[in-house]
Amino acid sequence: MESDVRFRFEGALASENELDFYEASRFQYGAARFIYTLHHFRRTGRIVQRITPSQVDSTFRISTPQKGSWEILVFEAAKTAAATVIQVPIQAMVQFGLQSVFPPKLLASNTNNEFDTAQNDALMKALQIIESNQQQNAKQTDELLKLLAEAKSTANDNLEERLCERISAIEDSLKRDIYLKNYPVLAEVTSDRKIDLIQKTRPQIREMGYPLRKSAETLDIQVAEDQTPYSSTIRLSDVETLDDAKILDETVIVVGSLKKFDKETGWGEMRQHETGKIVRFVVKRAEKRKKLSEVLDAMSSDVVMISGNPVVDATNSLKYYIFEEYVGDHEGE
Secondary structure (H helix, E strand, C coil), X not given: CCXXXXXXXXXXXXXXXXXXXXXXXXXXXXXXXXXHHHHHHHHHCCCCCCCCHHHCCCCEEECCCECCCEEEEEEECCCCCCCCCCCCCHHHHHHHHHHXXXXXXXXXXXXXXXXXXXXXXXXXXXXXXHHHCCCCCHHHHHHHHHHHHHHHHHHHHCCCHHHHHHHHHHHHHHHHHHHHCCCHHHHHCCHHHHHHHHHHHHHHHHHHCHHHHCCCCEEEEEEEXXXXXXXXXXXXXXXXXXXXXXXXXXXXXXXXXXXXXXXXXXXXXXXXXXXXXXXXXXXXXXXXXXXXXXXXHHHCCCCEEEEEEEEEECCCCEEEEEEEEEEEECCCC
């Protein structure tokens, strides 16, 4: 086997080698899409817009769930093709995908916003260091891990269970940074590509964590390389941060061509004029009948301007626009 990725649920029902049937199916759906999204990105350097049966090959297989918790092993049955754009094993892509969604700086910022850290000196110092530096060197990382261990001990003494979980998430993220330094080619992925990857994989990771609602307490994602295992842990509090979506209190003019619109659901897609990227928009259910004619008028023109409210996720990455109005045709320069 060239690559192993082991998904292991622990605690609650998982400690009896069981998961809720529905939650287990949601996990497998999310995990399969996560793996194939990363595989496609590794192979082509592009984010797949939609995973269809024709795009899914038989590269990955799973074994029978193992006893001693609830775990499943995913292995890559075929060697990586020479034409692969990003020449790294799938286990590195898995950790890269997790790190893109859960970077140290974002986790530190969320922890600062959620908790009063003034009573935990070690944590306050660690968060300040992380938020002031985009990348830590080896010495800084060692110092941070010591500070976080001290901070977690203080939080444990104060019975602050959720804060302990958030500190553990930051520790995991710093260790992933160390692991990913073994694959310098991943540092060359552009910020635009990484944003696209985050937008695609966030909901997949959320699906993977579905059993953490009642079937399990943690999900360990373990990769094996040269017989040396490396593991990242996802908790319910991590998954909950992926549900954060907010509507910005501003109206944005979007220029592009409308590619599709579903009259029943109110969802549509638009190709931005300058970037060529596909962005989604939605017409509110209560306004769908009133604004349907505007959308259809916009679809009959080549390049148009529409206005809408941006909806962003916890990383402030755009998810979609809430359609306001068809402003008019765009006059080219």
